Amino acid sequence: MPELLLELLTEEIPARMQARAAEDLLRLARDRLTAAGLTFDEARSFVTPRRLVLVVSNVPAATADTAEEKRGPRIGAPQNAIDGFLKSAGVTLADCEQRDTGKGVFYFAVIRKQGGPTADFFPGFVQSLLTEFPWPKSMRFPAAPFRWVRPLTSVLCRFDGATLALDLGAVPVGGETRGHR
Secondary structure (H helix, E strand, C coil): CCCEEEEEEECCCCHHHHHHHHHHHHHHHHHHHHHCCCCCCEEEEEEECCEEEEEEECCCCECCCEEEEEEEEECCCCHHHHHHHHHHHCCCHHHCEEEECCCCEEEEEEEEECCCEHHHHHHHHHHHHHHCCCCCCCECCCCCCCCECCCEEEEEEEECCEECCCCCCCCCEECCCCCCC
16 A cells, blocks of 8 residues: 655754654644544654654555535524525535434435545645644745744655655755755
8 A cells, every 4th residue: 555755854953842843743644644534554753853754654545435414404494594504515405315313303414525546635735734733933934835943945745656746835845855964
């Protein structure tokens, strides 16, 4: 099964922030992957003074189809309540089912979402990791539209052997890493 590799090369990360940064990256990644319904065998993070790395093993190549069920208002509820439910669920009244819950008959909407290639999920995943990363202190820098502890010099993101295209402003994104200078 495919593996995700994310490497964030940056200027010197303060020593007091390094261990916590690796833990936060791992926690955020696990939370986001689990919330998206993606399974994985193992997730690991690594840190050095100039890089932060995430490796996620055995991620499925495609996301599964999902179905979400939303309970709406009771049958005979005011029309405003029914219209609000239909708008929030993105369905029409003909798409809804009527079910008896023991406390009355309610409208239910079943919202189905088709799965797709996991590689399409990861650009947004990486963007959310970077923008929501909980640094104790962060700074703005001209190359990126988000705050980071120190300026990012480059980002490497590979999934299943292919380099993923990321939109991170002017931060260089590619398929190659750099060794110790």
